[in-house]
Amino acid sequence: MEIENIKNNYYIVKLNQKHELNNFSCGLNDMDDFLKNDALSQQEEKLNVTYLAMYDKEIIGFFSLLSDIIKLKDIEQDYDLPYSTCPAIKIGRFAVNEKYNSSGLGTVLLDNVCYQIKKISEIHGVRFITVDAYCNVRGFYYRNKFNHFKIHNENKLMRAATRNPNLTIPLYKDLKRI
Template sequence: MTEGFSIQDLSFEPLSKENVPLDFNCGDKDLDDFIINDALVHQDANVAMTTLVRYRSEVVAFYSLATDCISLDSNEKGRIRKEYRIPYSEFPALKICRLAVCKGFQGKGIGRAMVYDVIGLALDLQEWMGLRFLSVDAYRASEGFYKKLGFLFNHHENEIDPRGETVSMRFDLQPIVWEEREI
């Protein structure tokens, strides 16, 4: 099914009652269960919104988003205070709550394409609201994926998972905003 695969053949659509991928299998039971049983419940409660990714007609991936607020450590806060004269200790973020790719499509750049899609959405949202960061509580196994995309660790004590199953990470949108303004 992946023969001749091209990232340009991906399409994105919102999750609905009509398109729940009941046979989704990314190899992680928690993520599979979420998209099959919980994503619509979260969406109906306005807790997280889910986007499906199709390759041709098949759902091959998804991501879920919610709003977030992250705390920075004192050094980072000091840098932002100095640069922008902003006294806040917490900053608005768009959180990637879940992100998964079906087994047969992993390693083909779909995860990266989804993160780029989220970055584009975040930049669009900045026209309407304050939004400085993307955030994610990444599974330890996915930590390297996010680091390659430019995410950094959150070191503030409120951002640390006491069980050690996930690691809190963030992506600063501001350098992209500066770059766009220079063009």
């Protein structure tokens, strides 16, 4: 099956000005617009770094990484750490080509991103991975072992998400539990 071949043979490259981005669509205008219009300039400004997941010459997905910090008082679990904050790497953007939706490719790519961040944590102090997930895809992150920050009123959050599809919810994953 083609998708299994893609899952086993894709590769990751750093975005540069030579990449042809016009044929990529994840189905979310905001994400597509970021990749095509903002990613490279933000990368040049050292705000984040965007990587393309490629198979052959096709962009099958992309993600952006940037530094972050997590306030321990804002997460559900208790940590016996003598700090109020811990370093994190944020997955600023993460998308899969819409033609591969529901194929399992997103989970494969996310696992790879988390594995790469875990490798970074071995040479640079990082304890958590964070992501601001669109409310309508938070289930994907929950299935991939991300936890939500403290939610004081979940019903209010869900009503707001219904009114605004671009509303995001902050999630995290502890690298020591991977």
